[in-house]
Amino acid sequence: MTPQPSSDRLPILEARSLSKSFGPVEVLRDVSLTVLPGEVHAIIGENGAGKSTLMKILAGNHQPTRGDILIDGQLIHLTGPVDAEKRGIVLVHQEILLAPDLTVAQNIYLGRELPKGLTLDDRAMNEGAAKGLRELGADIDPKAIVGTLSIAQRQLVQIARVLLVPHRIVIFDEPTASLTPFETEALLKVIKDIRAKGVGVLYISHRLPEVKEIADRVTVLRDGRLVGTHLASELEPADMARLMVGRDVAKLYPDRQSGAARETVLEVENFDVPGYAKNASFQLRKGEILGFAGLVGAGRTELMEGLVGVRRASGTVRHNGQAVHFRDASQSMKAGIVYLSEDRKGKGLLLLKDLATNLTLASIRRFVRALQIDRKREAEALDGAIREFDIRTGRKDLLAGQLSGGNQQKLLIAKMMMLDPSIVIIDEPTRGIDIGTKQQIYKFIARLAEEGRSIIVVSSEMPELIGICDRILVMRSGQIVGEVTGEHMNENEIVVLATGVKTGEAA
Amino acid sequence: MTTAATETAKPKTSRDWDLRAVAPFVALALLLVLGALANDNFISVANLSNVITRSAFIAIIALGATYVISSGGLDLSVGAMVAFVASLMIMFLNSGAIADPLLLLIAGMALAVAIGAACGLFNGLITTVGQIEPFIATLGTMGIYRGLTTWLSQGGAITLRDRELQSLYRPVYFGEVLGVPVPIIVIFLTAAIAAFVLYRTRYGRHLIAVGSNEDVARYSGISVKRVRTIAYVVQGLCVAIAVLLYVPRLGSTSATTGILWELQAITAVVVGGTALRGGVGRIWGTLCGAFILEIVGNIMLLSNFVSEYLIGAIQGAIIIIAMLVQRSLSRRS
Amino acid sequence: MTTAATETAKPKTSRDWDLRAVAPFVALALLLVLGALANDNFISVANLSNVITRSAFIAIIALGATYVISSGGLDLSVGAMVAFVASLMIMFLNSGAIADPLLLLIAGMALAVAIGAACGLFNGLITTVGQIEPFIATLGTMGIYRGLTTWLSQGGAITLRDRELQSLYRPVYFGEVLGVPVPIIVIFLTAAIAAFVLYRTRYGRHLIAVGSNEDVARYSGISVKRVRTIAYVVQGLCVAIAVLLYVPRLGSTSATTGILWELQAITAVVVGGTALRGGVGRIWGTLCGAFILEIVGNIMLLSNFVSEYLIGAIQGAIIIIAMLVQRSLSRRS
Amino acid sequence: QEEKKATIGVSIPAADHGWTAGVVYHAERVAKLLMEEHPGLNVIVKTSPDPASQANAVQDLAVQGIDALVILPTDPDPLVNAIQQVKDSGTFVALVDRAPSNNDNSVRDLYVAGNNPALGEVAGKYIAETTPDAEVVVIRGLPIPIDQQRQDGFDKGIEGSNVKVLERQYGNWNRDDAFRVMQDYLTKYPKIDVVWAQDDDMVVGILEAIEQSGRTDIQYVVGGAGSKDMVKRVMDGDKMVPVDVLYPPAMIATAMQLTADGLFDQVPVNGEYILDATLVTKDNAEQFYFPDSPF
Ligand SMILES: Nc1ncnc2c1ncn2[C@@H]1O[C@H](COP(=O)(O)OP(=O)(O)OP(=O)(O)O)[C@@H](O)[C@H]1O
Ligand SMILES: Nc1ncnc2c1ncn2[C@@H]1O[C@H](COP(=O)(O)OP(=O)(O)OP(=O)(O)O)[C@@H](O)[C@H]1O
Numbered sequence A: 001m002t003p004q005p006s007s008d009r010l011p012i013l014e015a016r017s018l019s020k021s022f023g024p025v026e027v028l029r030d031v032s033l034t035v036l037p038g039e040v041h042a043i044i045g046e047n048g049a050g051k052s053t054l055m056k057i058l059a060g061n062h063q064p065t066r067g068d069i070l071i072d073g074q075l076i077h078l079t080g081p082v083d084a085e086k087r088g089i090v091l092v093h094q095e096i097l098l099a100p101d102l103t104v105a106q107n108i109y110l111g112r113e114l115p116k117g118l119t120l121d122d123r124a125m126n127e128g129a130a131k132g133l134r135e136l137g138a139d140i141d142p143k144a145i146v147g148t149l150s151i152a153q154r155q156l157v158q159i160a161r162v163l164l165v166p167h168r169i170v171i172f173d174e175p176t177a178s179l180t181p182f183e184t185e186a187l188l189k190v191i192k193d194i195r196a197k198g199v200g201v202l203y204i205s206h207r208l209p210e211v212k213e214i215a216d217r218v219t220v221l222r223d224g225r226l227v228g229t230h231l232a233s234e235l236e237p238a239d240m241a242r243l244m245v246g247r248d249v250a251k252l253y254p255d256r257q258s259g260a261a262r263e264t265v266l267e268v269e270n271f272d273v274p275g276y277a278k279n280a281s282f283q284l285r286k287g288e289i290l291g292f293a294g295l296v297g298a299g300r301t302e303l304m305e306g307l308v309g310v311r312r313a314s315g316t317v318r319h320n321g322q323a324v325h326f327r328d329a330s331q332s333m334k335a336g337i338v339y340l341s342e343d344r345k346g347k348g349l350l351l352l353k354d355l356a357t358n359l360t361l362a363s364i365r366r367f368v369r370a371l372q373i374d375r376k377r378e379a380e381a382l383d384g385a386i387r388e389f390d391i392r393t394g395r396k397d398l399l400a401g402q403l404s405g406g407n408q409q410k411l412l413i414a415k416m417m418m419l420d421p422s423i424v425i426i427d428e429p430t431r432g433i434d435i436g437t438k439q440q441i442y443k444f445i446a447r448l449a450e451e452g453r454s455i456i457v458v459s460s461e462m463p464e465l466i467g468i469c470d471r472i473l474v475m476r477s478g479q480i481v482g483e484v485t486g487e488h489m490n491e492n493e494i495v496v497l498a499t500g501v502k503t504g505e506a507a
Numbered sequence B, C: 001m002t003t004a005a006t007e008t009a010k011p012k013t014s015r016d017w018d019l020r021a022v023a024p025f026v027a028l029a030l031l032l033v034l035g036a037l038a039n040d041n042f043i044s045v046a047n048l049s050n051v052i053t054r055s056a057f058i059a060i061i062a063l064g065a066t067y068v069i070s071s072g073g074l075d076l077s078v079g080a081m082v083a084f085v086a087s088l089m090i091m092f093l094n095s096g097a098i099a100d101p102l103l104l105l106i107a108g109m110a111l112a113v114a115i116g117a118a119c120g121l122f123n124g125l126i127t128t129v130g131q132i133e134p135f136i137a138t139l140g141t142m143g144i145y146r147g148l149t150t151w152l153s154q155g156g157a158i159t160l161r162d163r164e165l166q167s168l169y170r171p172v173y174f175g176e177v178l179g180v181p182v183p184i185i186v187i188f189l190t191a192a193i194a195a196f197v198l199y200r201t202r203y204g205r206h207l208i209a210v211g212s213n214e215d216v217a218r219y220s221g222i223s224v225k226r227v228r229t230i231a232y233v234v235q236g237l238c239v240a241i242a243v244l245l246y247v248p249r250l251g252s253t254s255a256t257t258g259i260l261w262e263l264q265a266i267t268a269v270v271v272g273g274t275a276l277r278g279g280v281g282r283i284w285g286t287l288c289g290a291f292i293l294e295i296v297g298n299i300m301l302l303s304n305f306v307s308e309y310l311i312g313a314i315q316g317a318i319i320i321i322a323m324l325v326q327r328s329l330s331r332r333s
Numbered sequence D: 001q002e003e004k005k006a007t008i009g010v011s012i013p014a015a016d017h018g019w020t021a022g023v024v025y026h027a028e029r030v031a032k033l034l035m036e037e038h039p040g041l042n043v044i045v046k047t048s049p050d051p052a053s054q055a056n057a058v059q060d061l062a063v064q065g066i067d068a069l070v071i072l073p074t075d076p077d078p079l080v081n082a083i084q085q086v087k088d089s090g091t092f093v094a095l096v097d098r099a100p101s102n103n104d105n106s107v108r109d110l111y112v113a114g115n116n117p118a119l120g121e122v123a124g125k126y127i128a129e130t131t132p133d134a135e136v137v138v139i140r141g142l143p144i145p146i147d148q149q150r151q152d153g154f155d156k157g158i159e160g161s162n163v164k165v166l167e168r169q170y171g172n173w174n175r176d177d178a179f180r181v182m183q184d185y186l187t188k189y190p191k192i193d194v195v196w197a198q199d200d201d202m203v204v205g206i207l208e209a210i211e212q213s214g215r216t217d218i219q220y221v222v223g224g225a226g227s228k229d230m231v232k233r234v235m236d237g238d239k240m241v242p243v244d245v246l247y248p249p250a251m252i253a254t255a256m257q258l259t260a261d262g263l264f265d266q267v268p269v270n271g272e273y274i275l276d277a278t279l280v281t282k283d284n285a286e287q288f289y290f291p292d293s294p295f
């Protein structure tokens, strides 16, 4: 029996026995759920459980293979996203869906521009966009070209865009995956506001504490099937994890001894990435896990990109005592340094190519025999990666873009690990990854460190940095402003450094 | 808290792109200097007004091409379309369907505009509804329009026969208003309208969105097919306007009319800073590009250094150099 | 760029691409049927072998174009490059620099290959190092190569003079091996090598990656510039191979040699199923596209229904129809 | 009595320019006439835009089976091999207008030609005689051999006179390009006496450019080929177009006629028939005026 917070409210949206197949693979089977006015209904589940697929059906992006959708008790047929929007159902996609050449305001108002006579009222739209963004706690210039924004900023723009549509039901598909705690907090506040207005909210996230905080009810999916719907008040994050994964996820972070005592493998001095990072100096030791914390736009990503040579940069870098200067990624890879981009769609994977091609792209050299690529070994490598990284895919001939978001992330990690690197720089390693897999990835990172490799983790999730790192460097405005180690490794210290503001004020 | 969270965020705004937009004008200025050095007559009002006047056809067609290209399309059929529309227009004028010459002329001009729009619509429908890669679709229609022209003219020329009509129509190309040749006025008027629609109206916004990311546009409720098709119609209208100026100039067309104009128009667009991948449209840059192309040819002819055999080579080299100049300018920004 | 599109817009799995790859062959088969209906001689071995033989130039050039296009580039200079390379080769042969005709011929062929590669390299460097949009860069070099050819030929023709050399070289185009004309062998050999490199080697993988998403390729340690540049060199080599067949066939060049071949080559590539936006390369489809183009012309010539003046129009229409057939085939899948 | 059956293949350039359009016109006109005249005769006319595709067209004609080939090559040298192949298989070959560097009986049986060098020479002579001290600008066609031959002929024609060539540029046998080149000539040279354009299509553009500039120093323009528009102007006594030099597209008709005669009347036809590059003046213009021709 589905629990209802209060029985006097009729659901605005109801899904009845929805099923969806892609070709022969059924990714959703008989999933039913209801959304009440003024509730936040969270959907959780492992990567590839079918959450996004379900949401896309409800927002008219996919047609269900079977099952019905009802609004206000009325059976409806959604012909497309635009139709859904007209009925007040709006979706914040897991992927960034913005036109890169238009400005923020132009994107936000795309398709429903404010007219002014024959022309457009750009001033009003800029103001409206600025207002929407401010409510989300984002101070993004409405006139900025979207193509120049960071992923996090784009995500905020996308949210602002959706919230501006008149809506009765808002679906958020992992809106916070690329946001820092600050923006997350602002977003949650906005969600509470719209809930108070009687709007129904569907909310997907892998951050279970967040789910606990915001949700009224929680629906759990596993392998495309409904596990159950529960009142959030009756579930602790650990319970959620168990329901999702089907086992206990007791300890998220692995135990490990600090590798701090060993020799330095990478020494960075006065490293500049023009426009993004100034005067960065730090050291990385063998077998160490070094964290990089900071706010959105602190320049961590660009610093790392500069280090591995995919971005113009200058400064001294010594690798195993030797001065190096990488001019492109192939040089840094040869030296055993790999970088996993935070932008898995734009810079990580070829979305229109199959899994094996993506997996071996960086390490294809190893699969060449007598000039020829050995397809069989490629296929074996894919099998291995699927096993090792638990990539959930119905078929092996899928295109990378058809994997669920989290599984794409796993494929990207697997791709870079094919290079057998000695230094791994991972940017936002668990963005969009379910809790069970997170545990695996942390274990994996720890194992890499144990094997004597050195790891840099750039992350906006402070608990994860604190959980797995030996040391954490904090960046602000393109500069490394401090280091936290040992008992100082707590969120409070990091926030103070990252914002330059005392905790009391920052809250 | 909110301010602290994003205090560092100062991404590029639309304003920072301006240096890239200015680059074609710098290249144009450099060319003007080069021309002045090559020949004293170059910088004379008469010569410059000649050059701009005769760039009218390419410039106006390129304005339409800017629309098509920024929507993510391409139109290779424009040169053939010029020949086709002009031939039909002249044949209509020759038919003498209306007794009063002025009325006949006006009807002929309206007909040209209608045919231009229809040709554009045809192109648009084939690429959007037929879902054929624009390159191939318009290569096909290029064959069709040119073939039909050849057939209409039986391979020869189609010449405006009525002398009276001709002298009535002549001023549209050769006339001046307040000392400014009519074609120059038409260029800038068309460009102003094109810029207004592209930058200030809803349609223009949608056009750029479609060229920038088709999926996003579709999700935003924009009818991608309609927007693209209209872009082709705009291209057809621009071709028609070019024809309205072309016919009074020589009063005749042949199967070779407008040959390779599509390449020139696209070149003008790209030299003007519009990317072929779509999503960016620079109307004034396109005009600048069209002027650059015409001026390069003019300088070649006026200077005495270059063997007639090498002109093509030097023109090619100059275009590449102009692009390199642009590139280095925008990189420094 | 393409993320969550509507489900129908994107292929469901990699296997579903196969039907798209088959489509050109279906179009080819339909054309063969059409040809057989139009003229009894059409389906004869002599005619078909003629048609395939003479598609050699475009087919081989289009193989190179497949590389360039799947890497996300474009090369408009190939037609001019044919004229340039062939002119230099003939001039070298005419110079009689080596007394022994066979040695001279071999040296001439080696020279042609070297020049082709150099021209390709030049194109590649301008687009990659110079960072100029390929369309413009190669339009520029097209002007350069054609201009230089005009200059070399002083406006006239460059003709292979030595009769002995000519008869020595003739079999390279007109000869047969086991009853199969040499050009056909060359086409399929070149295609086989091209397919091997594209589908089975590291470089081919890199090429497709670069064409699919430049950033992903760069972050995967692939040197985008090198990969693209090599694609242009491959194009140059293909042009050189085409020249090696061209010279024994026509034995003479002028400034108009190879005019518009670039358009034909690109058309063959696109008709063959390679998308202009890059990231997909279909070697066998390209061959099929080149055959389709040639067969369309052949059917026009053999059938006697069509007015001379309308040939261009019908050709254009057939190409569009062929693409529509393809499209509907791949949509049904 | 039963007439003999025969097929003549005619391969000519595509009608992509005024003069070649005239060729197509005359070829089709005469093809019809000949087929009426000889019921057993089949004439197949094929047009091609460039040498490579013309070589193909010749091959296609051979595949269909022909007894005689009449060919007006787009560009002669590249087509020698293709023609040779047909000739070697025993087919009668009539070559029209454009001669390859090696133009003897081994390549063709019959050669009917206008005379490209003469076209230039007649124009040159006329200018040298009418305006012995003229300063002339020249607008050439495309950089291919026939253009070069006309150019050389022109230089021969003005040899020994005071006529001075200020400049030569390509106008691509295209009126729009000629207009552009003429405009720039007018900017560059304060005094121009005569323009020679070697092609009537280009003269259309030249005249407009001159008229627009309002300049009166240009005395006249000499074109070439004998398009109906220009012949009409000569006929009407237009001061700017006092003469034209004939280069009749109808020469294809002559060649087809001769070939048919050879096939049916069993008269051995071979050798060279060089048509004159007649100077069209007001006095003789009428006989060269075909109002129905597209050219
Ligand atoms: N277009 C498609 N074609 C084939 N399979 C698809 C397609 N889209 C999604 N899938 C498959 O459907 C399954 C569910 O994917 P979905 O994106 O709904 O997962 P998810 O629950 O949102 O996961 P994540 O938490 O990683 O985002 C996955 O196995 C995925 O590979
Ligand atoms: N393409 C770009 N052009 C110009 N500025 C940019 C661009 N991308 C990012 N920026 C700016 O550069 C700075 C750092 O970028 P970014 O946000 O990626 O840093 P980060 O520390 O990696 O943050 P996160 O990874 O959390 O998003 C910010 O000021 C951002 O606005």
Ligand SMILES: [Mg+2]
Pocket: A051, A052, A053, A094, A173, A404, A405, A406
């Ligand atoms: Mg998802």
Ligand SMILES: [Mg+2]
Pocket: A300, A301, A302, A342, A427, A458
């Ligand atoms: Mg980052």
